[in-house]
Amino acid sequence: MSLLNQALRAALNARQNLLVELHAQGTDCYRLFHGSQEGAGGLTIDRYGPQLLVQTFHQSLDRDSLLDLHSTVEAVLGLPLLLVYNDRSQGNSRIDRRDPVYQASDAALADLVGHEWGLNYRVRGRHAGQDPLLFLDLRNARGWVKQHSAGKRVLNLFAYTCGVGLSAAAGGAREVCNLDFAEGNLAVGRENGALNPTLAPMEFIQSDYFPAIRQFAGLPIAQRRGHKLPPYPRLAQREFDLVLLDPPAWAKSAFGTVDLLRDYQSLLKPALLSTAENGVLICCNNLAKVAMADWREQVLRCAEKIGRPVRDCQVLAPAGDFPSQDGQPPLKSLILHL
Ligand SMILES: C[S@@+](CC[C@H](N)C(=O)[O-])C[C@H]1O[C@@H](n2cnc3c(N)ncnc32)[C@H](O)[C@@H]1O
Known part of the structure; x- marks a missing residue:
């Protein structure tokens, strides 16, 4: 053998x-x-x-x-x-x-x-993208959302194929809003909705993260000097009881840069401000080189600084099909009770 x-x-x-x-x-x-x-x-x-x-x-x-x-x-x-x-x-x-x-x-x-x-x-084994349509290491987060979303307004940020939104809908959420800038990914999210016809319908917003979350949070949309912003959907200020923030490691757009190594705060801050009083924000960081302890401290400090201190913070680890010899899995998730 x-x-x-x-x-x-x-x-x-x-x-x-x-x-x-x-x-x-x-x-x-x-x-x-x-x-x-x-x-x-x-x-x-x-x-x-x-x-x-x-x-x-x-x-x-x-x-x-x-x-x-x-x-x-x-x-x-x-x-x-x-x-x-x-x-x-x-x-x-x-x-x-x-x-x-x-x-x-x-x-x-x-x-x-x-x-x-x-x-x-x-x-789907082959499609326009590279990755499978469901990220398996996020299963425990989807399970947590399913268990804790009854009656809640849920916001799924960087929704990809909307697995977290679907879990919230299955858990009895009052509203489910999936946000992603890639129409192809949201289209699979719609297919996932159709594959579960007994669930309440979900909302899909195709937008860049930065203008959408800043509008939800009631923050201005920054424009770099001399750079006209591309069009973006206009959204009303809105708050959610349960928010999931699972961004990619790095992505640049006309509105800002997603950079989990150097600047988690600019992603986290508007997401915290869109989370209701007594709400929950689940945030993730999939960069292997970021240590849980450092990132956790950064997250808690950012929340404190903007006046949304965390009352309780739980670590949500991937399941046993993602073993890690050093106990430091690349995907780190924190459940923040605000
Ligand atoms: C790592 S996946 C997120 C995984 C997802 N949370 C899940 O449940 O499987 C990254 C997603 O972020 C989206 N994305 C990347 N940059 C974005 C941006 N600036 N605004 C909105 N969506 C973005 C991509 O289209 C992709 O669907």
Whole structure:
């Protein structure tokens, strides 16, 4: 047996209890192998419902190794899974769409449905973007939101495919507002809504983060001298009881820069001001090089400084399918009770 196969078997073995738990709670989307933390840097293996998504970020797999991983997972889980291999080891983690190693079947690349916390999610092995349509390390945050959103006005910032919004709707939220500047991502959010027809409809706002959140918070929209701002949707000042802030590591637009390393405050401040008295803000930072202790201190200081001190702060860690040997997972989430 190859070293890679041994590492995979150990990872599957370590997940035995977790998988029983996840299946019982209506979840069939989870990570089965987590790269360097489990012995193979740059290799991830995820189950998305009927699909098995293998991704490589450092070096490609050869065909035999890939097929060997696939059949090991099928044998251990005791079910057939449709294989998709996304080799992202070239430039900028982009998928090599020529597929020199393995061509997925039409069935594997069709529109599929996966489940998490009893909800249906669109699964698509290939689409215009690079990442899968659901980020699995945020599952516990979605579960928390589902449990704590009854009767709440919920704002999902950097909503991507609106998983957090969907969880809030399933938890009985009074209002759910998803905000993202990418129409394609919100379109998948709408599909996710349609895949769960019993839930109350969600709101979708296509806008850059900065003008939208500053309008919600009642703050002016800054214009750099000599630079005319592009058009943006006009929104009324508005507050929410539960806000989720999960930005990308870095993104620049005409309105501002998202920079989780150097400037978390300019993202956090308007989000705090849009959160109602006694409300909750869940904030995330997915940059591995930012330590939880430093970031937590920054977050608490920022809240104090703008007069929205945090009454209670809980750490929300990813589930056991994202093991981290040093106890410092890249995705850090804090639940701030204001
Ligand atoms: C890391 S994903 C967020 C993950 C998401 N919270 C989830 O639940 O899966 C980043 C998202 O931020 C959006 N985005 C990036 N910069 C933005 C900006 N300036 N304004 C609005 N959305 C932005 C992208 O379109 C993308 O959907």
